[in-house]
Amino acid sequence: MTAELVDTARLLVASGKGLLAMDESNSTCDRRFAEVGIPQTAEFRQRYRTLLITTPELGEAISGAILSDETIRQSAPDGRPFVSLLADRGMVPGIKVDRGTHALALHPGETVTEGLDVLGDRLREYATLGARFAKWRAVLAIGDGLPSLAAIAVNAHALARYAALCQACGIVPIVEPEVLMTGNHSSARSGAATETVLRAVFAALVEQEVALEAMILKPNMVLAGSDWPSEATAEMVATETLSCLLRTVPAVVAGVAFLSGGQSGPRAAERLDAINRRRSLHSSRAPWPLVFSFARAIQHPGLQIWQGDDANVAAAQAAVRHRALCSHAAIHGRYDDAMEGEAS
Ligand code: 5MM
Numbered sequence: 001m002t003a004e005l006v007d008t009a010r011l012l013v014a015s016g017k018g019l020l021a022m023d024e025s026n027s028t029c030d031r032r033f034a035e036v037g038i039p040q041t042a043e044f045r046q047r048y049r050t051l052l053i054t055t056p057e058l059g060e061a062i063s064g065a066i067l068s069d070e071t072i073r074q075s076a077p078d079g080r081p082f083v084s085l086l087a088d089r090g091m092v093p094g095i096k097v098d099r100g101t102h103a104l105a106l107h108p109g110e111t112v113t114e115g116l117d118v119l120g121d122r123l124r125e126y127a128t129l130g131a132r133f134a135k136w137r138a139v140l141a142i143g144d145g146l147p148s149l150a151a152i153a154v155n156a157h158a159l160a161r162y163a164a165l166c167q168a169c170g171i172v173p174i175v176e177p178e179v180l181m182t183g184n185h186s187s188a189r190s191g192a193a194t195e196t197v198l199r200a201v202f203a204a205l206v207e208q209e210v211a212l213e214a215m216i217l218k219p220n221m222v223l224a225g226s227d228w229p230s231e232a233t234a235e236m237v238a239t240e241t242l243s244c245l246l247r248t249v250p251a252v253v254a255g256v257a258f259l260s261g262g263q264s265g266p267r268a269a270e271r272l273d274a275i276n277r278r279r280s281l282h283s284s285r286a287p288w289p290l291v292f293s294f295a296r297a298i299q300h301p302g303l304q305i306w307q308g309d310d311a312n313v314a315a316a317q318a319a320v321r322h323r324a325l326c327s328h329a330a331i332h333g334r335y336d337d338a339m340e341g342e343a344s
Pocket of ligand 1: 297
């Protein structure tokens with residue numbers, strides 16, 4: 001079983017491609033639709049996900065796509081199930097299985113991610129629907145005294161229980177502990193919080209005997225908060241992010257797939273590119289593939305162009321394809337911001 005899981009994990013992160021996160025819950029998807037005036041219905045969500053999955057040549061840049069509970073059960077308007085459409089295009093179907101963040105008792109401003117109840121049954125059903133990997137996101141905020149030890153401990157424990165259940169059900173877990181960019185903290189503070197969180201997450205994973213070679217880590221990059229007055233260069237982000245990962249992530253982990261966390265597509269690509277360029281200078285010290293698992297940084301321009309109108313599908317798909325190819329180039333240290341001009 002572990003050998004199969006290792007093969008799937010490698011297919012996802014060691015093929016020189018990255019992941020498309022299109023696993024927004026209905027409420028998050030509707031919020032994004034509302035921002036651009038798209039009707040918030042199951043039909044429009046289906047049409048949007050069809051647009052994403054059928055983007056021409058997406059499989060050249062994307063190894064797998066993370067779906068939501070609604071999406072994994074949906075088909076394109078012509079009746080082809082999304083799971084089959086992905087597989088036909090060379091992309092592995094995955095599923096987001098957490099049930100969102102909930103207020104953490106006695107800890108104002110902090111959350112715990114829930115969804116462990118009957119998770120084994122749900123994973124077995126998702127496997128029959130075609131999912132070969134899963135994702136669970138924990139969210140840690142930086143603030144006055146935050147993240148607390150309690151928030152770190154409960155979220156690390158839940159991530160490890162989720163990962164163990166996934167592997168027991170033949171599914172590769174993506175473990176996503178996101179330290180938020182929101183706030184006015186420095187990048188040093190982000191690095192320290194991310195390091196503490198990752199240490200706790202790996203301690204919990206080891207305690208619960210998760211096979212680290214058959215899992216993928218989905219971390220944030222080490223970035224100053226969104227309200228911090230100055231912006232670090234991509235090289236500084238790369239240095240701080242790699243230092244943090246080298247101190248905390250065991251070498252045996254199958255790979256690292258960064259979330260974008262609210263960065264623009266070009267910023268996320270530029271920083272991933274710098275991380276991979278720096279990694280190639282120190283390859284003996286950073287043993288994992290360093291790829292992406294972006295949602296907003298790939299989807300955002302295409303969603304804005306689409307506007308819910310069939311007449312805009314081709315232009316929206318061109319924008320999605322462009323962002324996927326830029327992110328793909330960044331895995332190989334070949335991203336250049338001149339690529340952004342090519343798009344227009
Ligand atoms: C951090 O969010 C994940 C990565 O997305 P970005 O690259 O935009 O940061 C993303 O997979 C997220 O977990 C999903 O969008 C699902 O979010 P919700 O909150 O709807 O479950």
